[in-house]
Amino acid sequence: MRALRRGLDALYLAGGIAGAVAIVAIGALVLAQVVLRQLGMVIPGGDDLTAFSVAASAMLPLAYAFRHGAHIRVDLIIGHVGGAARHRMEVAALALAVAMALLFAYASFDSMRDSFAFEEVAQGMLAVPIWIPQLAMVVGTALFALALLDDLVVALAGGRPSYRAHEPASAVEKAMQEL
Numbered sequence: 001m002r003a004l005r006r007g008l009d010a011l012y013l014a015g016g017i018a019g020a021v022a023i024v025a026i027g028a029l030v031l032a033q034v035v036l037r038q039l040g041m042v043i044p045g046g047d048d049l050t051a052f053s054v055a056a057s058a059m060l061p062l063a064y065a066f067r068h069g070a071h072i073r074v075d076l077i078i079g080h081v082g083g084a085a086r087h088r089m090e091v092a093a094l095a096l097a098v099a100m101a102l103l104f105a106y107a108s109f110d111s112m113r114d115s116f117a118f119e120e121v122a123q124g125m126l127a128v129p130i131w132i133p134q135l136a137m138v139v140g141t142a143l144f145a146l147a148l149l150d151d152l153v154v155a156l157a158g159g160r161p162s163y164r165a166h167e168p169a170s171a172v173e174k175a176m177q178e179l
Helices: 002-038 046-059 062-067 083-117 131-156 162-166 171-178
Strands: none
Touching: 002 046, 002 062, 002 131, 046 131, 062 131, 062 162, 083 131, 131 162
């Protein structure tokens, strides 16, 4: 069981690292474009590569961010409920989130598969097969669905979902985080 947990955590971390690499790529591309424009040169397709990196930076780290409590959660109702009622509400919310994430992952995959089958190419300066940047969305949404499913299984088994491990223990601690 520990090997499975380590493997899943490694997958989520890999998504987070890939997202971070995409953010570094955005910074490097923008910096290079600024410097080269001052020298009268441009990076052909630099804007396209930046846009692809932005999409990757948004999608790939979804699972890692979720597992570390970095997603915004609105707990106006569930935050005031405790015990078995809270557990049931969390399980229902996670089940709904898993269903939505799986639908999003499937739609992303279906779109990528169509782009591959029809040999679609990006409309920018670079003639990149569009399925290549779409792959980041497919991987990111699939990892996110897996992370949600992971927490749903943990919650169903009576454990504490990962996002709850990162919530503040007291109102004072919560206020200190907001400062």
